Amino acid sequence: MKKVTLSMKQIDTAQRILDTAERLFAQRGFHSTSTRALAHEARVNQAAINYHFGSKENLLEAVIERRLVPLIKLQINKLQTIRETALKERRRPKTKDVLLAIVEPTFTSIRSLLKNRSFFTLAGRLFSEPEGAARAIFQQKFEPLFSLLLNTMKDALPELPEELLVWRLFFSIGALVQAMRMFAGDVPVPDKITLVDDAAVVAGLLLTFVTCGMKAPLSIYEDS
Amino acid sequence: MKKVTLSMKQIDTAQRILDTAERLFAQRGFHSTSTRALAHEARVNQAAINYHFGSKENLLEAVIERRLVPLIKLQINKLQTIRETALKERRRPKTKDVLLAIVEPTFTSIRSLLKNRSFFTLAGRLFSEPEGAARAIFQQKFEPLFSLLLNTMKDALPELPEELLVWRLFFSIGALVQAMRMFAGDVPVPDKITLVDDAAVVAGLLLTFVTCGMKAPLSIYEDS
């Protein structure tokens, strides 16, 4: 009984730290949130943060991982289904479907898990953090997804060289990150332009853009 | 003579701080670079940083501004030329040319100003950085360019709604930033894929991608 109580208490402490960190990091920013303020807000001792997560940087990783891992799993599952279905029906996967497997979960499934959209802002950090371990996390978690994505795209567009597909996939990811940040209201839009605020619509706009980009010919000679 | 000597010394000090900051911020990241280490590396006193730039954040702004302002001016000039030429010849600007006016200076003209690619790394990271003063800088400097870019694109693609153009332009910017970071070697590429290392080639790949994305129809119903 006592053991259970201690274990519960421990879990509860770590959980409160995680929840509070996600909220404060998103609201005030990572570097502007001190571990002292975080501990006070979460009603835990400051040292408990380091005890449970090792460091402030590791806490950030834990915050991001908690949301990102399920998302990536969902995307991988969708990609695998697309590959198997195409293989069974003896046809190529459709480029649009492949990209939809990445875009759609990002904008819909993840959203239900979050109370606010600030996590999108936080997630963008993964791509830009130069320092230390956050980088390794990104690489470690994304590599399997990207590998599968690249292979599926090779099936969809076999006439394009692999290196070109790599470049264009990264271009697409850049566009996706930007779309996430705009949807999160994190990008200031000039003048008096108001943008749609519907995840499905934004996902559709992005999907159209990246699908056309991926399927582009090797080089462009346009007349209009 | 004495004034000149003092002035030279001042410029030299501020210049060394700027150069060292650009290099260290890109290599180690902004927050991981202490003002003490920076001062030591630049062979200046630590307080000289605050004397010349006010604060560490202001120093970051100065680093960005030094590279960004000439680039943006060049892009604005190119866009204005495109608009005027199209107006004179009574035709629409070509979508590809409009995007080239953004992409080409980023990858070529600016490059000659840089000894290394540090600024690409720094700019790419800062663009995705949610916090801090760097945000305001980008916003302030980019707004005139984006406004002109949007108007020129409206001329090029008058059949598309303005809001759609805004979304797609931001998607394109996201792809551009990602391309910069990859060109700077700041993005880990999986497995044993080696990517081209020629600025003109990368610019061409990106241009094809974003041109097709911008010119995409309103929505996609693909069969392949």
Place this chain on the structure above:
DNA sequence: GTCTATACGATGATAGAC
């Protein structure tokens, strides 16, 4: 004006008592 030496408050992290 330009630069230096020094000091201050706050931060993230840690050691050891409980």
Place this chain on the structure above:
DNA sequence: GTCTATCATCGTATAGAC
């Protein structure tokens, strides 16, 4: 596991030398 006390380091401010 949790706490208090303490540490090294951070960005910054200031007084004074040149």
